[in-house]
Amino acid sequence: MQKLLSGNAFVFGKNVDTDQIYPGRFVEFTDVEDVAKYAMFGADPDFTKKVKKGDFIVAGTNFGCGSSREHAAITLKAVGVGAIIAESFARIFYRNAINLGVPLLVCPNISKLIHMNDALSIDLQSGTIRSEKGLIATAEPLSEYVLHILESGGIKPLIKNQLEAQKHA
Amino acid sequence: MHAIEKLLAKKAGKASVKTGEIINCEVDMAGINDLYLQTLRSFFEMGGTKVYDPSRVIMFLDHYAPASTITQAANQKQFREFCWDQGIDLLMDIDQGVCHQVLADKGLAYPGEIVVITDSHTTTHGAFGAFGTGVGATDLAIILATGKLWFRVPEIIKINFEGKLPKGVYAKDAILHAIGALGADYAVYKAVEFGGSMLEHLSISERMALCNMSTEMGAKASYIQPDAVTMAFLKERVTRPYEIYHTDADFKYADEVSFDVRELKPQLAAPSSVDNVYDLSQFIGRHIDQAYLGSCTGGRADDIGIAAHILQGKKVAPRTRFVIVPASKGVLLEAMEKGYVKTLIEAGATFVTPGCAACLGTHEGMIASGETCITTTNRNFPGRMGDTKAEIFLGSPAAVAAAALMGEIVDPTLYM
Numbered sequence: 138m139q140k141l142l143s144g145n146a147f148v149f150g151k152n153v154d155t156d157q158i159y160p161g162r163f164v165e166f167t168d169v170e171d172v173a174k175y176a177m178f179g180a181d182p183d184f185t186k187k188v189k190k191g192d193f194i195v196a197g198t199n200f201g202c203g204s205s206r207e208h209a210a211i212t213l214k215a216v217g218v219g220a221i222i223a224e225s226f227a228r229i230f231y232r233n234a235i236n237l238g239v240p241l242l243v244c245p246n247i248s249k250l251i252h253m254n255d256a257l258s259i260d261l262q263s264g265t266i267r268s269e270k271g272l273i274a275t276a277e278p279l280s281e282y283v284l285h286i287l288e289s290g291g292i293k294p295l296i297k298n299q300l301e302a303q304k305h306a
Numbered sequence: 307m308h309a310i311e312k313l314l315a316k317k318a319g320k321a322s323v324k325t326g327e328i329i330n331c332e333v334d335m336a337g338i339n340d341l342y343l344q345t346l347r348s349f350f351e352m353g354g355t356k357v358y359d360p361s362r363v364i365m366f367l368d369h370y371a372p373a374s375t376i377t378q379a380a381n382q383k384q385f386r387e388f389c390w391d392q393g394i395d396l397l398m399d400i401d402q403g404v405c406h407q408v409l410a411d412k413g414l415a416y417p418g419e420i421v422v423i424t425d426s427h428t429t430t431h432g433a434f435g436a437f438g439t440g441v442g443a444t445d446l447a448i449i450l451a452t453g454k455l456w457f458r459v460p461e462i463i464k465i466n467f468e469g470k471l472p473k474g475v476y477a478k479d480a481i482l483h484a485i486g487a488l489g490a491d492y493a494v495y496k497a498v499e500f501g502g503s504m505l506e507h508l509s510i511s512e513r514m515a516l517c518n519m520s521t522e523m524g525a526k527a528s529y530i531q532p533d534a535v536t537m538a539f540l541k542e543r544v545t546r547p548y549e550i551y552h553t554d555a556d557f558k559y560a561d562e563v564s565f566d567v568r569e570l571k572p573q574l575a576a577p578s579s580v581d582n583v584y585d586l587s588q589f590i591g592r593h594i595d596q597a598y599l600g601s602c603t604g605g606r607a608d609d610i611g612i613a614a615h616i617l618q619g620k621k622v623a624p625r626t627r628f629v630i631v632p633a634s635k636g637v638l639l640e641a642m643e644k645g646y647v648k649t650l651i652e653a654g655a656t657f658v659t660p661g662c663a664a665c666l667g668t669h670e671g672m673i674a675s676g677e678t679c680i681t682t683t684n685r686n687f688p689g690r691m692g693d694t695k696a697e698i699f700l701g702s703p704a705a706v707a708a709a710a711l712m713g714e715i716v717d718p719t720l721y722m
Contacts, residue, residue, distance in 0.1 A: 152490050152579055156687045161667035165370070165377040167343040179689050199491035199524060203687060204666070205426040207344050207442035228495045228526050229426055233442035282328050282456070296352045296448055 138238070138288050142219045143258040144191035146251050149180060151197030155230065158201065158209040172208050173215035190217030193257055197223065197248040201230020210234040220259055222247050222266065222276065235283050238291035242266070242276035250274055261287075308462050309551035310497050310529055313437050316549070317420050325560075327459045333362065335414060336449040337405050337423035340367045341666075343381050345424060346388050348447035357392045358453035364396035365389050366408065366423075371400035371661035374669040403634025403660035406430040406602040410514065411636035413543030417532045417550045422449060427602050427684065432500075432517040432528030433510060434536060435550060439527045460526050461560035463493055466502030469568035474719030476702040477512035478604060478682065480504065481519040482573040484565055486583025494524030496560065499553075504567050505530060510539040511608040518603045519684055522580040572718055574680075575700035578688045586705055589715045593625075595677040597710035598691070600631025600658070601665040604682025604703050607632075607640040613655070613707035614646035616721045622654035623713025629671040630655050631663040655710070664691050673698075680709045 157179035159172070166172055177184035177194075194200075194213065200223035201209060210233035213221065220240040224247060234241050240261055247266070250273050251257070258267045264276035279287070289295045307315070307322060315323045317331040338345050349357075357363050365385055373379035382400070389397040402408050405423055409415040409431065417435030421428060424446045431438030441455070449455050465488075467480050485492075498520045505513065513530055520528035530536070532550050572586040599605065599613055610630060622628045630650060632638040638660050641647050647657065664671030665683045672692035673679045679691055679698050686698035701709075704718035711721065 152581075154685075154687045156667065156685075156689050160689055164341045164666070164668065165375060165381060167347070167381065179687075179694060199494060202490060202524065203426065203685060205424050205440040205442050206341060207444060210442065211344070225491060225494055227491075227524055229440055229442055231495075232445055236442065236444040280328075292444060292448065293348060293352050296451060300353045300451060 138290065140261045141258065142191065142261065144189065144193050144219045146193050146195045146253065146255045146257050147184070147188065148248060148251055148253045149194065149196040150248070152199045152202055153180060153196050154203035155201060155206050155209040156203055159206060159212050164206055164208055169211060169215050172212050176212040176216045185216055188216050188218070191219040193219055193259070194221045195247055195251045196221070198225045200226050202227035205229045207233045210237050210239060214239050220261070224248060235286050236292040238287055240287055244274050244276035247274055307554055308557050309531065309553045310437060310462060310527065311459065312551040313418055314457065314459060323459045325459050325461050328456055329459060330454050330456050331420055332453060333422050333449045333455055334419045335362055335364060335421040336446060337364045337366060337421070338446055339369050339405060339424050340382050340385055341369045342424040342443040342446070343384060344443035345446045345450070346384065348444040349450045352447060352451055354447065354451040357394065357450045360393040360395070362453070363394050363450065364398065364414070365394060366398045366402070366405040367400045368398070368402070368404050369662045369666060370668065371659055400659070401635055403632065403637065404602045404605065404662055406514070406518065407606065407633035407637060411634050413545060416540060416544045416546060416548040418548045422446065422455060426521050427518050429520045429525055429528045430514050430518040430602060432520070433513040433530055434540070435530065435532040437527050440521070460495060460497040462497045462499060464499045464501055464559045464562040466562070466564040467500070467504035467567050468502045468564055469504060469566055470507050471504060471567050471570060472719070474704055474722040475570050475572055476704065477508055477516045478702040479570055479573040480565065480567050481516050482575050482583050482700065483570060485519065485523050485581050486573070486575070488523055488563065490523060490579060490581040492523045493520065495526055497527045497529060498523070498525045499529040502564065509608060510535060511606045515603050522684055572702060572705050574705065575686055577686055577697040577699070580685060580700065586701065586715065587717065589699065590717065592715040593678060594680050594709045594714055596627045596629060596671065596673055596679040597706045598629045598664065598671055598679055598681035598683065599703055599706050600633065600663060601683040602633060603684040605631055605633035605637065607637045609682060609703035610637070610641045610646045610650070611644065612703040614649040616704065616707040617653035617711055618649050620653055620711055622710050626710055626713040628655040628710035629658060629664070631658040632660045634660050667691050680706050680715065682706050
């Protein structure tokens with residue numbers, strides 16, 4: 138996992154729900170290339186045209202509330218979102234994103250400190266968030282368990298290793 | 307310890323657990339919905355070959371029941387074939403209904419159980435003293451492969467509702483009121499226990515509505531201590547052995563709040579957030595294009611019965627559609643036996659196959675730009691039931707049925 142990230146910020150409000158991240162009517166699509174077409178479609182239908190690999194999503198509280206649909210995390214990973222920084226995350230979205238290896242940072246007041254298109258650099262290890270103007274904020278440190286999943290490239294390789302170890306035990 | 311902590315400790319094979327601890331628990335029942343083909347993909351990607359225990363896996367074809375597009379049909383075909391290949395007997399095909407209601411009907415929701423489904427409203431099973439929680443596709447695939455899943459032991463909050471609800475006011479009104487007061491992120495990552503004297507008067511159906519809606523305050527799970535009402539419901543249905551846990555007298559909740567419901571008025575969550583809650587009286591006279599009664603929150607036989615009572619011998623308003631989606635086959639059969647279906651069809655209501663239907667904005671009852679819908683479902687996010695420029699109000703079954711009758715938002719207590 139890359140620990141120093143840089144990209145531009147896309148700022149959204151609070152309670153950004155999974156229907157805004159990935160509308161229900163597209164849930165029947167299951168191939169990543171199809172799912173990637175509708176990232177943030179409910180909140181900003183042009184998001185996929187503007188976002189570049191490594192860019193960040195910044196939001197208020199309760200990002201990812203609503204449905205358990207993993208499409209919401211898959212679509213953001215597929216368009217190359219480098220990390221999501223929010224004041225808080227809904228729990229299922231949090232698990233889904235971490236499981237897929239998408240870094241999430243919890244940082245109080247962040248949606249007021251960062252503006253649309255701010256160029257940011259983030260140190261995932263320390264949680265520091267910087268812009269051209271200097272240090273903006275420090276996010277809550279990632280738990281050891283979460284860091285372990287991210288460093289493993291998501292939870293699938295971890296479970297794969299565990300299953301293989303059981304087979305050979 | 308709290309009953310939930312004792313339950314989690316038992317399933318993790320530990321004597322005790324503490325808040326914040328990461329534990330690995332045995333999962334009693336793992337459910338997959340037809341939206342989440344990624345579950346099967348993740349299972350195979352992780353090197354899975356045979357599911358850990360087919361008798362503890364249940365497949366629900368409920369969100370697209372029956373399939374409306376070729377892609378949905380192809381997805382459902384793969385689910386069926388997976389069940390047949392893996393020896394999963396609990397394949398709930400398109401005739402069965404919404405996962406949470408199906409588990410309840412079939413006696414597969416019971417105290418002390420850990421039930422995990424790829425559906426955010428799995429908190430519903432707290433109504434039976436179970437630990438129910440929703441996860442994504444990959445988490446569910448981990449259960450398929452290993453029989454277990456990691457959990458962070460949650461802080462536990464208690465919400466008390468005191469007093470008996472007035473006539474025409476329901477558990478849905480009480481929980482909307484609480485979510486409005488506390489906010490959509492009040493319980494993120496926490497477990498919510500419901501208590502207070504209101505519960506003594508609530509049927510299992512209304513308790514399920516309460517626990518179901520705890521998801522809309524971010525709860526990871528909910529809990530109602532099993533009592534005589536619970537036991538009477540379980541007695542008819544549950545054949546699996548189960549254990550009821552009790553909270554120690556000295557347990558300290560992370561937070562405890564109380565609401566007096568004795569004079570609660572009908573509530574509505576206005577567009578476009580579940581915590582945007584007001585007294586319904588503020589919206590009286592608002593034209594309704596579609597009234598929608600259904601979902602795992604408000605599609606039970608009791609809810610359909612309330613609508614039948616309100617529309618008996620009357621007609622749905624001329625410029626309003628009334629869509630009713632029974633939550634399950636069991637609900638539909640009960641509604642037929644009690645005559646509710648005949649009453650409502652004669653009144654002009656449209657019945658849809660048991661399932662999720664338009665609740666998640668995919669099919670069967672979608673709404674157009676500029677339209678207003680009042681619904682017993684659980685979410686009114688922009689675009690939830692169709693166009694992002696449609697407006698959705700969430701209310702009780704009585705509020706929805708009375709609006710269907712009059713074609714506008716009206717005080718349901720006047721029609722009881």
